[in-house]
Amino acid sequence: MSAxxxxxxxxxRDALARARVALVPVGSCEQHGxxxxxxxxxxxxxxxxxxxxxxxxxDAVVCPGLAYGMSEHHLAFPGTLTLRAETLLAVVRDLVESLEHWGVRRVLLVNGHGGNLDxxxxxxxxxxxxxxxxxxxxVMWSVLAADxxxxxxxxxxxxxxxxxETSVALAVAPQAVLPERIAAPAPAPEAAPPSEPQESRWDLPVPFDSWTADGALGDPRQASRELGEEIVAVALERAAALARQLMQDKGDDRR
Known part of the structure; x- marks a missing residue:
């Protein structure tokens, strides 16, 4: 593995010549409670x-990650920076073209932000x-391990x-969690939106502050590294299976 x-x-040069798949982390710059x-x-x-x-x-090379994504629904919270869809698409397109230039024709976008999915x-x-x-x-860890x-x-x-999410961060990115700031969930805003994060049956953009006053959903007090490792293990097993399938797909002798 090479970063x-x-x-x-x-x-x-040597790492790219060996690599059969490039992993590109994609994130965002937005509030997380x-x-x-x-x-x-x-x-x-x-x-x-x-x-x-x-x-x-x-077989794998890890590319530098994209620090920005589609976070317009978080703009009520200070510090959020967002891209338009066409900007994100253009950046990914250019990265794929660059990797192809160096002979890597299998690319796995490792997403960390739900707003980037579409x-x-x-x-x-x-x-x-x-x-x-x-x-x-x-792939996204939360989709891979949704069950x-x-x-x-x-x-x-x-x-x-x-x-x-707090548990997963404790497992793979503990520097992102400030344990002393973990608190009880804030009361939900009085004017509830016409959909719920886990139960929406239609596509209706909802500003995140319509769901939560402090930018968090759920109860981070229940988080633990052990829980995060359980979730990550499930997601990793499935992501690895996909990556190996990508590498085995010869197609038209792509690599």
Missing amino acids: LSALTWQQA PHMTLDSDLAIATGFATRLAERLGD ALRLAAREAVRDRPETLVAT AIAQRAVGPRYGHACEI
Whole structure:
């Protein structure tokens, strides 16, 4: 496993020549309640990608992560910085083209932010259409382990700076968690939106402050590294299976 940003160009040449898949962490710069840092999504995505690369060995190279994503629904909270969908798509497109230039034609976008899901799925579809020698896929830990998460969440509202995401951060990116700031959930705003984070049956953009006053869902007091390791183990197993499938897909002798 090689972290591309930590290599010299000569080392990068050798690592890219060996690599059969590039892992690209994608995060965001947005609030994560009172107890997690603005870069939590990128920190988790990078930590998860590193764990995944350790399983894949020299077949994988970890690219520098994207620190920004689609976070317009978090703009009520200070510090949030966001991209437009077309900007994120263009950046991913250019990165895929660059990796293809160095002979790496399998790209796995390791996402850490739910707001990026639609754009990254579209990026993968565009790559299949426009770059026939390259395969792009996208994964997110919370989607990979959704069944295990639903069993361990303490209530119906979870998914952001909650007991689950805080636990996962404690496992793979502990620097993103400020334990002394973990507090009881804030009361929900009085004017409830016409959808719930885990139960929405339609596509209706909802500002995040309509769901939570402090930027967190769920109860981070219930978080633990042990719980995070359980969730990460499930997600890693499934991500590794996909990565190996990508590497085995010969297609038209792509790599």
